[in-house]
Amino acid sequence: MFKWFNRKTTESVAEPEAPKAVIDIRDITRTYEMGEFSLQVLKGISLQIFKGEFVSIMGPSGSGKSTLMNILGALDQPTSGEYFLDGVDVSKLGETTLAGVRNKKIGFVFQSFNLLRRTTALRQVELPLVYGGVSGRSQKAKAALESVGLGQRLDHLPSELSGGQQQRVAIARALVNEPAMILADEPTGNLDSRSGTEVMQIFQQLNRDQGITIVFVTHDPWIARHTKRVVMLRDGKIVADRHVAAPLVAGETERPSEAEELEGVFKEAYYGGAKAEYT
Amino acid sequence: MNLIESFRIAINSLMINRLRAILTTLGILIGVGAVVGLTSLGRGVENYVSGQFTSLGANTLTVSSTRPSSGTRTVIQPLTDKEAIAIARLPGIQRVATQYNVSGTLLAGTESVSLTLNGVTANYVEVNEWRPRNDGGRFISQQDINDAARVVVLGESTVEDLYGDPNFNPINLSLQINGRIFTVIGVMENRSGGAGADQNAAAFVPISTAQSRLDNARVRGGAYKVSQMQVQVESKDAIEMSMAAIEVYLAGAHDIIYSGDEDFRVSNQGDLLSSITQVTGILTLFLAGVSGISLLVGGIGIMNIMLVSVTERTREIGLRKAVGARGLDILSQFLIESILLSLIGGALGIVLGWLISLIGGALVPDLDLSLTLDSVLLATGISSFVGVFFGLYPANRAARMRPIEALRFE
Numbered sequence: 001m002f003k004w005f006n007r008k009t010t011e012s013v014a015e016p017e018a019p020k021a022v023i024d025i026r027d028i029t030r031t032y033e034m035g036e037f038s039l040q041v042l043k044g045i046s047l048q049i050f051k052g053e054f055v056s057i058m059g060p061s062g063s064g065k066s067t068l069m070n071i072l073g074a075l076d077q078p079t080s081g082e083y084f085l086d087g088v089d090v091s092k093l094g095e096t097t098l099a100g101v102r103n104k105k106i107g108f109v110f111q112s113f114n115l116l117r118r119t120t121a122l123r124q125v126e127l128p129l130v131y132g133g134v135s136g137r138s139q140k141a142k143a144a145l146e147s148v149g150l151g152q153r154l155d156h157l158p159s160e161l162s163g164g165q166q167q168r169v170a171i172a173r174a175l176v177n178e179p180a181m182i183l184a185d186e187p188t189g190n191l192d193s194r195s196g197t198e199v200m201q202i203f204q205q206l207n208r209d210q211g212i213t214i215v216f217v218t219h220d221p222w223i224a225r226h227t228k229r230v231v232m233l234r235d236g237k238i239v240a241d242r243h244v245a246a247p248l249v250a251g252e253t254e255r256p257s258e259a260e261e262l263e264g265v266f267k268e269a270y271y272g273g274a275k276a277e278y279t
Numbered sequence: 280m281n282l283i284e285s286f287r288i289a290i291n292s293l294m295i296n297r298l299r300a301i302l303t304t305l306g307i308l309i310g311v312g313a314v315v316g317l318t319s320l321g322r323g324v325e326n327y328v329s330g331q332f333t334s335l336g337a338n339t340l341t342v343s344s345t346r347p348s349s350g351t352r353t354v355i356q357p358l359t360d361k362e363a364i365a366i367a368r369l370p371g372i373q374r375v376a377t378q379y380n381v382s383g384t385l386l387a388g389t390e391s392v393s394l395t396l397n398g399v400t401a402n403y404v405e406v407n408e409w410r411p412r413n414d415g416g417r418f419i420s421q422q423d424i425n426d427a428a429r430v431v432v433l434g435e436s437t438v439e440d441l442y443g444d445p446n447f448n449p450i451n452l453s454l455q456i457n458g459r460i461f462t463v464i465g466v467m468e469n470r471s472g473g474a475g476a477d478q479n480a481a482a483f484v485p486i487s488t489a490q491s492r493l494d495n496a497r498v499r500g501g502a503y504k505v506s507q508m509q510v511q512v513e514s515k516d517a518i519e520m521s522m523a524a525i526e527v528y529l530a531g532a533h534d535i536i537y538s539g540d541e542d543f544r545v546s547n548q549g550d551l552l553s554s555i556t557q558v559t560g561i562l563t564l565f566l567a568g569v570s571g572i573s574l575l576v577g578g579i580g581i582m583n584i585m586l587v588s589v590t591e592r593t594r595e596i597g598l599r600k601a602v603g604a605r606g607l608d609i610l611s612q613f614l615i616e617s618i619l620l621s622l623i624g625g626a627l628g629i630v631l632g633w634l635i636s637l638i639g640g641a642l643v644p645d646l647d648l649s650l651t652l653d654s655v656l657l658a659t660g661i662s663s664f665v666g667v668f669f670g671l672y673p674a675n676r677a678a679r680m681r682p683i684e685a686l687r688f689e
C-alpha cells in the first residue's frame with residue numbers, strides 16, 4: 001500500500017450554520033427513448049450539494065455520469081423528479097429560461113474543451129458575458145484568464161495553446177460569469193498527467209480561495225482523491241457518497257506509478273528474470 | 280444580447296470562415312450583377328428605339344387607303360391630291376406631303392435596280408426631316424412638280440447598287456427609269472435606324488411625274504390618286520383632334536355613312552411607338568426575368584451553404600447554448616450572417632452591373648446605358664429578401680437544436 005499524505009486543506013474552514021444547497025435533486029430519473037426501445041439511464045437519484053463543496057462523481061463507463069451532469073448543468077431535463085438549483089426549481093423550465101439559468105448560475109467545463117475555432121482566448125471567455133448582456137467584458141474576461149494563469153495568453157488562438165492551456169481557457173470561460181457552481185465532465189480526460197495536475201491545481205485554488213462550488217466527473221481515483229467528497233454511481237444509482245478524509249493537494253504529491261498502485265494485488269513482486277532488471 | 284452583439288458575432292464568424300463567405304457571395308454577386316446590368320441594357324435599347332421614333336416625328340400622321348373592315352362595302356375610293364389640299368386647310372395642320380408610289384426599274388450603264396419609286400412633293404424634306412447630302416445636289420422642287428420633270432433623287436444604297444460606291448457623286452448623270460431618260464439631281468443623306476427595311480434603298484421622283492409619266496393616276500374630276508399622305512400637325516397636343524378632323528373630312532368625301540365602312544386609315548407614329556416600346560419593355564422584362572433566375576440560384580446557394588455551415592458548426596451552436604445563448608440569439612446570428620452575405624454580394628453585384636453597362640455602352644456607343652436608381656434599389660431589396668428568405672430555414676434549424684444533442688454531435 002502506498003502512503004497517504006495527511007495534509008489538511010480547506011476542511012478546517014468553519015461550516016456555515018444552515019448550509020445552503022446549491023444543488024438539490026430529488027428522485028431524478030432520465031429515460032432515453034430510442035424508437036421501440038427505451039433506456040432508463042438514471043434510476044432515481046437524490047443528492048444535495050452545498051455551497052463551497054468540491055465533489056467528484058465516479059463510476060464505470062455508461063453508469064450515467066454524463067447524463068447526470070447534463071441535467072445538473074441545465075443542458076438536459078430529467079424525465080421525472082425535481083431539481084432545485086440555488087433554491088429554484090429548474091426541472092420544469094422552458095428552453096429560453098434555461099438558457100438564462102445556464103448563463104448566470106452554471107459554468108460548464110467539457111472533456112473536449114469546446115472552444116470556438118480561430119477565436120482568441122479573451123473572446124472565448126467573453127462569450128458568456130456577451131449572452132448575459134454584461135458590461136465591462138474585457139476586464140472581467142482578462143481577470144478570469146489571469147486567475148487561471150493565462151494572463152499572458154489573451155490573444156492566443158486555441159491552435160496556439162497546449163491542451164492544458166485550452167482547458168484553462170475553458171475554465172476561465174466557466175467562471176467569468178461568477179456562477180453558483182462549476183460543473184466539469186471529465187475535464188482531465190483528454191489531458192496528460194502534468195496538464196491534468198495543472199487543471200486540478202486551478203480547481204482546488206478556485207474552491208479554496210473563492211469558495212466556488214465544483215462538481216466534476218472523473219474516472220481516475222487519484223484525481224478523485226483531490227476533492228472533498230466522492231459520489232459513486234453504478235447503473236444509474238448512487239452506490240456510495242463519502243467525504244474524503246484528507247484530500248490531496250495537486251502537485252504536492254507525486255502520483256504513484258501503476259506498479260506501485262497494483263503492488264498489493266500481485267501474488268509475488270516479480271515474475272522471473274533477475275531482480276535487478278526491474279528496479 | 281442586443282442586435283449589435285448579434286452583428287458582431289455574425290461578422291466574426293464570417294471572418295473566421297472567410298473563403299466560404301466569399302464563395303457564397305459570388306452567387307448573389309452574379310445574380311444581382313445580371314439584374315442590374317441587363318436591366319440597364321434593356322432600358323438602353325428601349326430609350327434608343329423610342330428616341331429613333333421621336334426623331335421620325337411624333338407629330339406626324341399617316342393617311343393611307345385600306346380595305347373596309349365591315350365587308351359590306353367593297354369599293355376602295357382612292358385618296359387624291361385634292362383631298363390632300365383640303366386636309367392641309369383643316370385647323371391645327373401644318374403641312375401635308377403626298378406620295379404616289381410606282382414600281383420601277385432603274386438602269387445606269389449595265390447596272391439595274393428594281394424598287395418602289397416614291398413620287399413625292401417638295402415638302403417631303405421638312406415632313407420627314409431628311410435632306411439631300413452636301414455634294415451639290417438638291418431635292419425635288421415645286422417647279423419640278425409643276426413641270427412633271429424627269430428628275431430623280433437617289434438614296435445611298437441605290438447609288439451603291441447602280442454605281443458600285445455609296446459615296447459616288449452621280450449628279451447630272453442620266454439614267455433610265457422604265458425606259459425613259461431621267462437626270463439625277465441629288466443623293467439623300469445616309470439614314471439609319473427606325474424599323475423595317477433599309478431606308479437608303481430608295482429613289483424619289485416628282486409626284487406629278489409618277490402620276491402622269493410613269494403611271495396614269497388620273498381619276499374622274501381631274502384629280503390624281505395618291506398612295507399616302509403624311510400630315511404634319513402643329514403640335515403634339517393637336518394630334519388627337521387633327522386625327523378626328525381628318526377622319527370626319529374623309530368620311531364625307533368618300534360617302535361613308537356606317538362605321539366600319541371606312542376605306543382609309545389615319546395612323547399615328549405614337550401608336551407605332553407605343554407598340555414598339557411594348558416590345559422593348561418585354562425584352563427588358565425578359566432580361567430581368569432571366570437574371571432573376573440566376574439570383575434565385577444564388578439564393579439557393581446561400582441556403583445550401585448556410586445549411587452546411589449550420590451542420591458543421593453544430594458543436595459551436597451547442598457550446599453557445601451551453602454558455603447561455605437563447606434560440607433567438609442563435610437565430611439572429613445566422614440570419615444576420617446570411618443577410619450580410621447577400622447584401623455584400625448585392626453591393627458587389629451592383630458594381631458588376633455598372634461595369635456591364637459601362638462595357639455595353641463602350642461597345643455600342645448609340646446606347647445610352649446608365650444605372651437607374653430603381654434597379655439598384657430593386658437589387659438591394661431582392662438581395663436582402665434573398666438573405667432573409669433563404670437564411671431563415673437554416674437559422675431556424677440552428678436555433679432549435681437541443682444543447683446536449685448539439686454538443687454530442689460528431
Ligand SMILES: Nc1ncnc2c1ncn2[C@@H]1O[C@H](COP(=O)(O)OP(=O)(O)O)[C@@H](O)[C@H]1O
Nearest residue numbers: 032034039041060061062063064065066067068
Ligand atoms: N442521447 C442519448 N441517447 C441514447 N442513449 C444515450 C444518450 N446519452 C447517453 N446514452 C446512454 O446512456 C448510458 C449512460 O451514458 P452516460 O451518461 O454518457 O455515461 P457515462 O458518462 O457514465 O459514461 C450509456 O449507455 C449511453 O449509451
Ligand SMILES: [Mg+2]
Nearest residue numbers: 065066067185
Ligand atoms: Mg461520460
